Amino acid sequence: MVIKCILCTNKYGPLSINITFHRFPKDYERFNKWVNFCRRPDLLEKGPSICNKTYKLCSEHFVETDFNNNDWLINTGLMQSCNKTAV
Ligand SMILES: [Zn+2]
DSSP, rough: OOBBBBBSSBBBBBTTTOOEEEEEOHHHHHHHHHHHTTTTHHHHHHHHHHHHHEEEEGGGGGGGGHHHHHHHHTTTTOOOHHHHHHH
């Protein structure tokens, strides 16, 4: 399965070496925030567990402070790699 961003054309591969991909959080409150951020209300119908498995958001849509914001990234399991690329 190709990992790609739900909001842009970034795909996981040799060209995306500086880009990290983030799963949607399973936690409903955070999931809601991501959906609002993406302006994709249709995702609410699919629910957090399906979106967590299916959709990703790339780091292009995060500002640097978000990388250190636990509220935003907790449960993605990618916090460590994010901190690395944000420095
Ligand atoms: Zn993207």
